[in-house]
Amino acid sequence: MSFSPLALIAEVTHRCPLHCVYCSNPMQLASTSNELSTEEWTGVFQQGGKLGMLHAHFTGGEPLARADLTELIATARAAGLYTNLITSGIGLNEPRLQSLIDAGLDHIQISFQDSREDAANWIAGAKAHAHKIELSRAIRRHKIAFTVNLVVHRQNLDHLEEMIAFIEQLHPERVEIAHTQYYGWALANRTALMPTRAQLEKAVAVIADAEKRFSGKMRIDSVVPDYYAKYPKACMGGWGRRLMLVNPSGKVLPCHAAEVLPGLSFVNVREKSLDWIWQESDSFRKFRGEDWMPEPCRSCERRTEDFGGCRCQAFLLTGDANVTDPACSLAPSHHLVDAAVYEANAGAEIAQPTPSSSLVKLQKQTADLWRYRTNPE
Amino acid sequence: MAAPTDTSQPRLAIGCRWGPTAQSGKEETRMILFPEGAIKLQGTGKLVLERCDGNRTFGEIIAELKREFGKTDPEKIRADISMFLEQLQTKRIVDY
Numbered sequence: 238m239s240f241s242p243l244a245l246i247a248e249v250t251h252r253c254p255l256h257c258v259y260c261s262n263p264m265q266l267a268s269t270s271n272e273l274s275t276e277e278w279t280g281v282f283q284q285g286g287k288l289g290m291l292h293a294h295f296t297g298g299e300p301l302a303r304a305d306l307t308e309l310i311a312t313a314r315a316a317g318l319y320t321n322l323i324t325s326g327i328g329l330n331e332p333r334l335q336s337l338i339d340a341g342l343d344h345i346q347i348s349f350q351d352s353r354e355d356a357a358n359w360i361a362g363a364k365a366h367a368h369k370i371e372l373s374r375a376i377r378r379h380k381i382a383f384t385v386n387l388v389v390h391r392q393n394l395d396h397l398e399e400m401i402a403f404i405e406q407l408h409p410e411r412v413e414i415a416h417t418q419y420y421g422w423a424l425a426n427r428t429a430l431m432p433t434r435a436q437l438e439k440a441v442a443v444i445a446d447a448e449k450r451f452s453g454k455m456r457i458d459s460v461v462p463d464y465y466a467k468y469p470k471a472c473m474g475g476w477g478r479r480l481m482l483v484n485p486s487g488k489v490l491p492c493h494a495a496e497v498l499p500g501l502s503f504v505n506v507r508e509k510s511l512d513w514i515w516q517e518s519d520s521f522r523k524f525r526g527e528d529w530m531p532e533p534c535r536s537c538e539r540r541t542e543d544f545g546g547c548r549c550q551a552f553l554l555t556g557d558a559n560v561t562d563p564a565c566s567l568a569p570s571h572h573l574v575d576a577a578v579y580e581a582n583a584g585a586e587i588a589q590p591t592p593s594s595s596l597v598k599l600q601k602q603t604a605d606l607w608r609y610r611t612n613p614e
Numbered sequence: 615m616a617a618p619t620d621t622s623q624p625r626l627a628i629g630c631r632w633g634p635t636a637q638s639g640k641e642e643t644r645m646i647l648f649p650e651g652a653i654k655l656q657g658t659g660k661l662v663l664e665r666c667d668g669n670r671t672f673g674e675i676i677a678e679l680k681r682e683f684g685k686t687d688p689e690k691i692r693a694d695i696s697m698f699l700e701q702l703q704t705k706r707i708v709d710y
Contacts (some may be wrong), residue, residue, distance in 0.1 A: 243652075289634075291633055291634075291645065291647055291652050292647070292651075292652075317633075317634065319631070319633065319647040319648075319649075319652075321649055343629060343631065343647075343649070344629045344649040346649070380628065381628070381629070382627075382628045382629020382630075382648075382649055383629075384649060410627065410628060410629060410706050411649065411650075411706060452704055453703050453704055455706075456704070456705065456706040458650070
């Protein structure tokens with residue numbers, strides 16, 4: 238085994254002022270009282286630096302909900318890591334931004350839910366949109382790299398061009414257009430979120446055109462959602478191959494959703510070192526390499542590219558984490574994904590909430606459409 | 615997007631910085647870190663980017679590398695480096 242971890246995903250808290258319906262956090266959130274302390278996180282970053290990791294991605298929940306975030310960024314940077322803050326921006330003002338930059342923050346990513354204020358707040362379940370715009374302007378007054386992340390799905394893809402034009406005037410260096418991935422909250426809300434094939438095809442063309450227009454000025458990163466792809470995604474660059482995620486209470490996971498997998502126990506940084514967990518723990522070794530692979534993966538020439546796809550998706554859709562990702566067109570269980578795609582294209586209406594300044598009213602109109610992400614105890 | 619001109623002053627784009635140095639055989643490699651990843655540099659690529667400091671002009675960088683690679687066709691050096699920088703600019707790793 239010659240892999241060494243390249244990046245640390247630091248889920249510093251599961252607390253969040255937003256309630257996005259596609260949140261990538263597990264439905265079972267880590268409790269606030271059990272969060273790692275400043276000192277414990279410092280130890281994690283120092284170990285990461287020694288292991289040769291290059292990046293620390295600060296995420297949550299909302300990382301700004303941690304009062305010690307500036308200190309955490311400083312210790313990660315001192316440990317030699319490139320520091321990336323993935324945030325909604327709620328809890329950030331210009332003085333705090335300045336202190337994060339002074340602490341060595343390399344890059345900030347703000348997610349937007351939509352270009353239209355009522356729709357954005359409706360998806361986030363919170364009045365956050367106006368603040369995000371204000372904050373994006375503040376970011377441009379400082380010398381820091383800025384990415385805008387836009388999550389796209391059935392409810393907003395119809396006006397993707399408008400959303401890209403909106404992002405353009407925020408002047409980020411980079412835009413990430415991310416299709417919803419169906420784990421946790423997004424899987425529970427899949428019917429409301431899954432785009433139609435027509436929406437997807439139009440989006441691909443719109444993005445290709447934008448890439449051309451903004452070339453050299455604003456980089457656009459996007460991928461086709463796996464339910465509509467021929468082959469599965471190389472989830473996390475392969476299990477236990479590149480990344481380690483430390484959750485708010487110190488559990489170390491190979492990916493965001495891994496806690497749903499039955500029969501795996503994840504070791505805590507309070508008990509063992511990152512190095513030991515990477516090299517020795519059963520959970521990181523379980524799906525590393527090719528020994529675990531079933532057919533058709535085992536004899537497939539793509540196995541070194543997609544590593545059999547996503548273990549969590551395999552489990553969530555089939556009940557068995559050991560099978561080929563059903564998103565793969567060669568998977569015996571691919572009919573499960575086909576059925577979801579069929580349903581998404583069977584003519585179910587796309588909710589068109591009447592524009593309304595009242596978030597409460599909008600949420601009432603669509604009360605049966607989806608479940609909002611809750612907060613940890 | 616246009617290729618660099620003689621007076622362009624290439625530099626690492628915002629959010630990109632040098633990371634750790636490592637030894638790969640006899641050669642020293644260096645990483646450039648950026649938000650979503652890193653690239654490992656060695657050989658000519660490393661020589662070029664180490665000169666992209668925002669002060670030297672593209673013309674000066676070419677002149678320095680011509681001295682380094684006396685035997686190579688100067689036009690080829692210029693064309694290769696120009697294309698290299700243009701590609702990195704599209705990826706938002708270099709600005710000029």
